[in-house]
Amino acid sequence: MATFYGVNGKLLQKQYKDFLSDFKTWKQKSHAKDWLLYPENLGEYLSIDETALSYDELYTIVTNKKAKGRKGSIVAVVKGTKAESVIEVLNKIPLKIRSKVKEMTLDMAPNMELIVKKSFPNATLVTDRFHVQKLAIEALQEIRIKHRWEAIDQENDLLEKAKTQKRKYNPEILANGETKKQLLARxxxxxxxxENKWTYNQKERAKILFEIYPDLKLAYQLSIELANIFQNTTNKLYAYTKLAKWHEKVSQSNFKSFNTISRTITNHYKTILNYFDNRSTNASAESFNAKIKAFRSKFRGVRNIEFFLFRLTNLYA
Known part of the structure; x- marks a missing residue:
């Protein structure tokens, strides 16, 4: 805008901040760096998540699902993720109003769970399904990466052996024209x-991959089965039964990482099963985090946190 009108950009920014905007008279300016509160935006269905405004500066953000990422979304923004600090700020809202919250979606972090229990006594806790599925995908990728390092080591051993014997090293080429190292990377x-979303090349690659590494095929099937439980099941009781069967398959697979996921699900099964009541997720909170990152990127970072939050709340609070 400054370039278009032929004025100094930094001067325009300073004038906007100090005079044109209402930043200096902003009611929440005195405590904006530590917390912001908008009780009027409180609804029956909320999400809670953390986001980074700049580098390691984490903030806990409570949003109203009904606003759908538009004006009226922000309920609270609190510096840090320490449960006691967030609870202290949220408890500034009268208990009678907080008691109206029926449901709260969150990840599996114990501090988030404590915040919800202490601040919203009548809210049902719902663990976000995508955080659970993400764990399974990460476990699957961990197995792939382990095999990739093994393939790299094997290739290095064969290369060194060929050099010692003063002969040319020719790596094994698979049916699709890739080496094992390339296969695992790609x-x-x-x-x-x-599977139904694989391209032709991916189908060919997957066929070779699963033939060489059957454990990857089993891990992939376990990951998809877990996703299917969340996608295709509508009844909480059926979901509990299916998760129990999935747990049994994981136990038989002897995958350490998948057994860790299974234990995590067991420890959070009540809040995970609550998903099947209304099929609520934390997608709105993740989407709002993406908007904050885009906003931060547009202004090339956050130099003044108070002013950044002022502009953010003007749009979304």
């Missing part, structure tokens, strides 16, 4: 997708 994205 299989990353197909493991995120369902």
């Amino acid at each position: 299989s990353r994205y197909l493991l995120y997708k369902r």
Whole structure:
């Protein structure tokens, strides 16, 4: 805008901040760096998540699902993720109003769970399904990466052996024209997708991959089965039964990482099963985090946190 009107950009920014905007008279300016509160935006269905405004500066953000990421979304913004600090700020809202909250979606962080229990006594806690599925995908990728390092080590051993014997090293080329190292590196994205969404090349790659590494095939099937439980099940009781069967399959697989996921699900099964009541997710909070990142990127970072939050709340609070 400054370039268009032929004025000094820094001067225009300073004038906007100090005079044109209402930043200096902003009611919440005195405590904006530590917390912001908009009780009028409180609704029956909320999300809670953390986001970074700049580098390691984490903030806990409570949003109203009904606003759908538009004006009226922000309920609270609190510096840090310490449960006691966030609870202290949220408890500034009268208990009678906080008691109206029926449901709260969150990740599996214990501090978030404590915040919700202490601040919203009548809210049902719902663990976000995508955080659970993400754990399974990460476990699957961990197995792929382990095999990739093994393939790199094997290739290095054969290369060194060829040098010692003063002969040319010729790596093994698979049916699709890739080496094992390349196969494992290029299989990353197909493991995120369902079979019916694979391209022709991905189908060919997956066939070879699963023939050489049957454990990857089993891990992929476990990951997809877990996703199917959340996608296709509508009844909480059926979901509990299916998760129990999935747990049994994981136990038989002897995958350490998947057994860790299974234990995590067992420890959070009540809040995970609450998803099947209304099929609520934390997608709105994740989407709002993406908007904050885009906003931050547009202004090339956050130099003044108070002013950044002032502009953010003007749009979304």
